[in-house]
């Protein structure tokens with residue numbers, strides 16, 4: 307019974323589309339652009355969101371993480387290290403500068419810049435001013451000029467534990483630091499992609515000079531990670547760093563870790579208020595200004611998501627306007643077709659087709675057209691993305707390995723369905739209203 | 749399946765006091781006022797009347813294209829006066845065959861496909877082979893089986909009307925309703941079409957023929973004239 311209706315609908319719909327190929331094609335063209343607009347906006351937003359949101363997690367930490375900036379003075383690094391020792395729910399990051407390569411030369415990327423901007427042109431030799439976190443500035447003596455050489459400047463991040471639960475660095479090659487073993491005397495470091503690129507590109511000898519240390523060490527590079535930073539960085543264990551430093555100098559030298567880098571950052575799991583209180587009490591006890599010990603909950607992703615959402619809504623609104631034009635096109639064609647087929651429809655009802663089935667067939671013809679168009683538009687969108695990635699992918703490393711997001715496909719199918727229903731419903735209702743007696747009066 | 753004896757003896761269709769009011773641009777007009785008509789299996793009836801007397805309107809009520817405002821309509825003794833549209837569609841498919849003044853063939857379909865249209869209407873389903881067999885039988889019955897693959901544009905008026913009659917016959921209806929089927933044909937071709945239609949009554953079909961042609965009317969078993977909304 308049902309299959310009789312369905313099969314009849316298929317036969318009649320097929321005959322109808324075949325008899326009006328050009329017209330079907332034309333209504334598909336107008337709809338195609340609308341669906342393509344929706345698919346493009348969805349895919350673009352999805353890809354942008356993925357790229358930006360994963361990077362924001364790498365840079366700022368996962369949402370919910372408790373994060374604190376602590377000035378690296380008055381023995382703070384030592385206090386932090388001692389407090390966090392053996393804990394897995396909190397990790398401190400201490401940043402400083404280091405130079406890898408020939409000793410006593412001016413690095414290729416002075417100031418730890420990305421290599422893209424590293425040209426040793428600008429020789430600025432006037433007075434330079436250094437400001438600390440509290441906003442107190444003092445003039446510094448111009449540095450003595452050093453000869454150019456095969457060396458790169460990196461920011462060096464010493465870790466008290468595995469940072470990846472807070473910042474999900476993506477492995478690129480090799481391994482990550484192992485915090486379970488005893489500290490190695492040959493210090494192990496992990497590079498970020500930019501640092502790895504610098505080492506490879508400029509064939510830097512594997513010597514490393516740490517800011518404040520008195521002698522060179524030869525580090526052991528164990529891996530490369532993607533950390534969302536454009537500046538070259540190296541990561542290493544804080545306890546291994548200490549083994550390179552003269553024992554007596556260790557604490558005081560670490561105190562100097564500030565200025566060029568991020569200083570001292572602590573990441574804690576959500577809800578570690580006790581630890582936060584303990585740390586604050588100890589630091590204030592040591593004489594650190596209590597206003598300078600600030601903790602906050604990371605919500606960068608959430609904030610960015612809501613900003614992206616607004617953008618996406620605006621673009622989606624425009625895409626729907628284009629889609630609406632497509633719907634108007636389909637509707638126009640649909641109404642004209644019904645007008646032309648008045649006698650056919652009256653005749654079909656006369657020979658026994660029910661009103662519902664007739665309306666269903668008219669609707670299904672547009673719906674099928676809409677879905678077919680959606681499929682074509684989704685295919686075009688996916689193909690376009692592949693081509694765009696092939697052409698521009700190398701310029702945007704964060705887009706590498708991107709695939710067509712399924713959300714865009716779903717959006718395209720929905721757009722096709724909605725357009726089919728909007729464009730087919732009115733013609734279907736018109737068709738159902740045609741009086742059968744038309745066949746006697748024509 | 750053989751029909752029960754009782755149903756064979758009951759009239760095929762029976763109209764009692766049928767009234768139809770049509771709402772024109774101005775005030776409503778009573779087109780039919782108390783039409784009575786009984787048709788038995790194998791009977792043929794001619795309906796004559798001036799243009800605008802309501803012949804087509806009456807046929808559209810018999811064929812369940814439309815419903816009467818007053819009166820009673822029995823089909824095989826069953827009251828179908830107030831049948832819902834879904835069931836009316838099923839009856840149109842199973843019980844009636846329609847032939848119109850204009851042939852109403854779909855020009856993008858062949859003669860055979862046009863006949864098959866009555867089989868592909870959502871009322872049941874038969875295989876392609878079965879359909880083809882039924883279509884060829886119907887075309888054979890009207891004498892144009894050899895034109896099965898022709899499109900309407902290549903057929904003469906008489907041939908086109910015979911395709912339309914085959915379309916009406918393909919489901920083996922109990923009643924044929926023909927509204928001026930010869931109106932667009934010359935006398936000779938018209939005679940041929942009337943003969944084909946009369947042939948169906950010999951197999952037990954009822955035939956209601958609306959015509960302006962008195963010669964054709966005389967060939968029917970009964971001749972009725974519609975005047976002032978009723979038969980006199």
Ligand SMILES: Nc1ncnc2c1ncn2[C@@H]1O[C@H](COP(=O)(O)OP(=O)(O)OP(=O)(O)O)[C@@H](O)[C@H]1O
Nearest residue numbers: 770771772779797798799800801802803804805806
């Ligand atoms: N949909 C309608 N609304 C209002 N009036 C209508 C409608 N259809 C037909 N009529 C009127 O009903 C009257 C009867 O029409 P009908 O078609 O039944 O006449 P007829 O006897 O078949 O005429 P003809 O011999 O010319 O075919 C006509 O006066 C016509 O104007």
Ligand SMILES: [Mg+2]
Nearest residue numbers: 746803804927
């Ligand atoms: Mg008429």
